[in-house]
Amino acid sequence: MTFYLETERLIMRDLLESDIQGIFELDSNPDVHKYLGNNPIKTLKQAKDSIKFVRSQYKERHIGRFATIEKSSGNFIGWSGIKLNTGNKEVLGTKRDFYDIGYRFIPRYWGKGYATESAIAVLNFGFNKLNIETMCGAAETGNIASNKILQKIGLKYIEQFPYEDEMINWYELKKENYG
Numbered sequence: 001m002t003f004y005l006e007t008e009r010l011i012m013r014d015l016l017e018s019d020i021q022g023i024f025e026l027d028s029n030p031d032v033h034k035y036l037g038n039n040p041i042k043t044l045k046q047a048k049d050s051i052k053f054v055r056s057q058y059k060e061r062h063i064g065r066f067a068t069i070e071k072s073s074g075n076f077i078g079w080s081g082i083k084l085n086t087g088n089k090e091v092l093g094t095k096r097d098f099y100d101i102g103y104r105f106i107p108r109y110w111g112k113g114y115a116t117e118s119a120i121a122v123l124n125f126g127f128n129k130l131n132i133e134t135m136c137g138a139a140e141t142g143n144i145a146s147n148k149i150l151q152k153i154g155l156k157y158i159e160q161f162p163y164e165d166e167m168i169n170w171y172e173l174k175k176e177n178y179g
């Protein structure tokens with residue numbers, strides 16, 4: 001399966017093994033992991049394994065996060081996209097078997113509206129190309145940027161629940177209420 005999405009300033013495509021340095025830069029940064037359990041990666045092997053995991057999702061779940069490229073520089077800036085959470089290991093509180101919209105960028109690319117721009121395209125792709133019925137989003141309550149993005153792209157706040165010593169805001173949007 002090959003994915004390709006374009007916005008005004010970004011390209012989203014399959015995550016490739018050759019993105020390893022970019023993923024390492026992204027996921028070894030403690031600032032990036034501040035609201036993601038504070039457990040940044042330490043080795044290139046971990047970056048390689050996470051790329052492998054995403055690529056296995058493309059095959060097995062027919063969707064996964066997309067590598068995101070800044071058009072103006074051609075640089076890998078992080079990822080944005082949809083993850084199908086499935087099985088007992090990917091449960092979030094009482095939530096299981098759901099399509100999660102998410103984004104994660106290298107800090108020097110923050111504050112330019114890229115996450116919002118990518119998430120708008122991803123949401124459209126999820127509803128109109130993949131025909132997903134319900135798109136979900138989860139963000140720690142302290143993660144202001146992420147909460148803003150989920151609301152701005154149209155997801156509706158549903159509830160709050162505790163998860164691993166933090167509070168999570170949970171959002172959903174149904175296809176019938178989109179657009």
Ligand SMILES: CC(C)(COP(=O)(O)OP(=O)(O)OC[C@H]1O[C@@H](n2cnc3c(N)ncnc32)[C@H](O)[C@@H]1OP(=O)(O)O)[C@@H](O)C(=O)NCCC(=O)NCCS
Pocket residue numbers: 031032033035036102103104105106109110111112113114115116117138139140143144145146148149152
């Ligand atoms: C979350 C993240 C992707 C946001 O990326 P971004 O490209 O900077 O986001 P945007 O520029 O589209 O900004 C979205 C909104 O949040 C606001 N914002 C961004 N960072 C903020 C901060 N630290 N505090 C308050 N507001 C912030 C922006 O001003 C913007 O609001 P506006 O539309 O009202 O102007 C980025 O911070 C990141 O990669 N964080 C680490 C990973 C992560 O937490 N992912 C989400 C997990 S739920």
